[in-house]
Amino acid sequence: MKKLINDPHNVVIESVRGFAGAHPEHVLFQEEPMVVSRAEVKDEGKVGLVSGGGSGHEPLHAGFVGYGMLDAAVPGAVFTSPTPDPILDATKIADRGAGVLHIVKNYTGDVLNFETAAELADAEDIKVASVIVNDDVAVEDSLYTAGRRGVAGTMLVEKIAGAAAERGDDLEGVTEVAQRVIDNVRSMGVALSACTVPHAGKPSFELAENEVEIGIGIHGEPGRHRIPMATADEITDQLLDPVVKDLGLAGGEKAIVLVNGMGGTPLSELYIMYARVAKRLGELNVEISRSLVGSYITSLEMQGASVTLLKADDEMIELFDAPVNTVAYRKGM
Numbered sequence: 291m292k293k294l295i296n297d298p299h300n301v302v303i304e305s306v307r308g309f310a311g312a313h314p315e316h317v318l319f320q321e322e323p324m325v326v327s328r329a330e331v332k333d334e335g336k337v338g339l340v341s342g343g344g345s346g347h348e349p350l351h352a353g354f355v356g357y358g359m360l361d362a363a364v365p366g367a368v369f370t371s372p373t374p375d376p377i378l379d380a381t382k383i384a385d386r387g388a389g390v391l392h393i394v395k396n397y398t399g400d401v402l403n404f405e406t407a408a409e410l411a412d413a414e415d416i417k418v419a420s421v422i423v424n425d426d427v428a429v430e431d432s433l434y435t436a437g438r439r440g441v442a443g444t445m446l447v448e449k450i451a452g453a454a455a456e457r458g459d460d461l462e463g464v465t466e467v468a469q470r471v472i473d474n475v476r477s478m479g480v481a482l483s484a485c486t487v488p489h490a491g492k493p494s495f496e497l498a499e500n501e502v503e504i505g506i507g508i509h510g511e512p513g514r515h516r517i518p519m520a521t522a523d524e525i526t527d528q529l530l531d532p533v534v535k536d537l538g539l540a541g542g543e544k545a546i547v548l549v550n551g552m553g554g555t556p557l558s559e560l561y562i563m564y565a566r567v568a569k570r571l572g573e574l575n576v577e578i579s580r581s582l583v584g585s586y587i588t589s590l591e592m593q594g595a596s597v598t599l600l601k602a603d604d605e606m607i608e609l610f611d612a613p614v615n616t617v618a619y620r621k622g623m
Contacts, residue, residue, distance in 0.1 A: 291491050298488040302345045306365055309352060313617045316356050320383075323376035326352040327362040327383045337455040337464045338362070338384030341393040341448060342377060343400050344369040346487070347508055350444065350587045353618030359452035360393075360616075368487050368590075369509045371399030377407035381416060389417035389461035391468060393447055395440030396424040397509075419465040423447050425477045425598065427536045428505030428514050439507050442550040442587045442598045443475035446610070449619070453612035467609065471600060476536050478529040479552065479596030481506040481513070485589050504528050508552070508589045522559065526566040529597040534574070537601050541575030546610060548598035551585035555595050560584065563595055579607050586618065 295301050303324070310319030310326065318327050332338075341351045342364030351363035361384035366372035377392075384390050390411070394404045401422060408418040425443030451468035459467065481503040484493035487510075494510030497503060502525065505513030517528070539545065549564045551557070564583050571578055579602055587596075600606065613622035 291486050291488075293486070293488060295488055298491070301488045302365055302367055305345070306352065309617075316615075316617050317352065320379065323379055324365055324372070325362055325376050325380045325383060326355050326365065327380065328355055328357070330357065332361060332386050334386050335388050335458075336386045337388045337459065337461050338381070338386060338390040339393060339448065339452055339455055339464075340364070340377070340380045340384050340390055341444070342366065342372050342380065343395050343397065344371060344509070346485075346590045347587050349618030351448075354445065354448050354616050356614070356616035357623070358456055358612060358614030358616070359448050359619070368489070371397065371403050374403050374406040374410060377404055378410045381407060381411045381418060382414070385416050389419065391451065391455070391461065391464050392418060392420040393444065393451065393468065394420055394422050395444055396422050396437055397439065398436065417461060419461055421447070421465060421468045421472055423472055425472070425475045426507065427476050427478050427532050428507070439511070441479065441508050442477045442548055442596045443472070443600070445586045446475055446546065446548060446598065446600050447471045449614060450606055450609045452614070453609035456612065467605075471606060474537070474601040475598060476533045477596050477598040478533050479506050479508070479513075480504050480525055480529060480594050481552065482519075482593040483554065485510055485553065485592040487590070506594065508587060510589065510592070522562045523566045526563045526597065527570070530567055530570055533597060533599050537599060539574070539576055539599065539601055544577045544579040544602045544607065545571060546600040546602045546607070547571070547578050547581040548586070549581075549583045550587055550596045550598060552592040552594040552596070553585060553588035554591045554593040555585070557584065560595055563597070567597060580610055
């Protein structure tokens with residue numbers, strides 16, 4: 291294993307220290323318990339947004355802390371949920387008197403620990419609502435969760451719900467928008483290689499040189515099946531077809547497209563995949579209203595990618611277009 295680290299057991303704390311030190315205009319860092327929060331003063335009466343989960347998926351979640359997205363993020367150990375204590379602290383930091391929305395990826399540890407933190411916050415008279423992101427169409431159950439996993443669609447939930455909070459929607463309204471995105475977003479991914487968790491010291495699974503794994507999660511979980519290495523178009527079709535089918539996407543509808551890299555895939559290859567998605571959706575008479583291509587939700591150094599489609603209404607598109615200013619995603623500022 292070759293990684294630019296010091297101690298495998300200190301990777302997260304050292305990385306988050308560096309992240310916060312590099313971006314003081316965007317974030318504040320509370321080391322114990324570990325919370326990353328917005329640097330600028332937020333308006334009283336604004337709904338707070340908190341998310342988090344295991345590290346190793348950078349820039350998710352800390353990279354999306356800032357105007358137009360999250361108010362606080364809670365990094366856990368690599369691929370391991372944070373405990374309730376830092377989630378509670380993040381909730382307190384994010385609360386400006388209008389309540390806090392927890393955006394939780396559907397992994398058993400995340401769900402249980404965010405639930406506990408919400409109960410603790412309620413005991414301190416902080417109103418908390420929660421949504422569970424479960425956009426992965428690849429499997430119904432995995433090593434980490436009951437039901438579908440939360441993967442790249444999480445970024446779109448955070449962006450659109452964050453914009454609703456910035457425009458002044460109340461907690462019920464922000465929660466409704468977030469849930470509407472969740473109900474209409476689907477993803478599927480592929481791995482060309484596995485990733486190596488620093489403290490494990492070996493790849494999370496083995497792939498032959500001529501194999502790829504279709505339907506992987508973001509923690510190295512197995513996918514639907516393995517296939518021989520194929521062209522970018524052929525692999526993209528294997529990701530896109532289940533997503534379109536599951537969404538029931540039809541001609542005349544609008545979509546926001548995210549082609550996401552898993553950490554070790556060049557941007558040039560992601561754009562080749564996007565071109566195929568655009569061609570296929572054009573053949574289906576589905577309008578691509580907006581698109582994102584890049585590595586937003588990763589799995590350490592895994593080579594691979596995912597395709598996410600959000601069946602979008604006009605309000606979602608308007609909120610997607612709203613200004614945002616975070617370390618990892620900025621526009622309209």
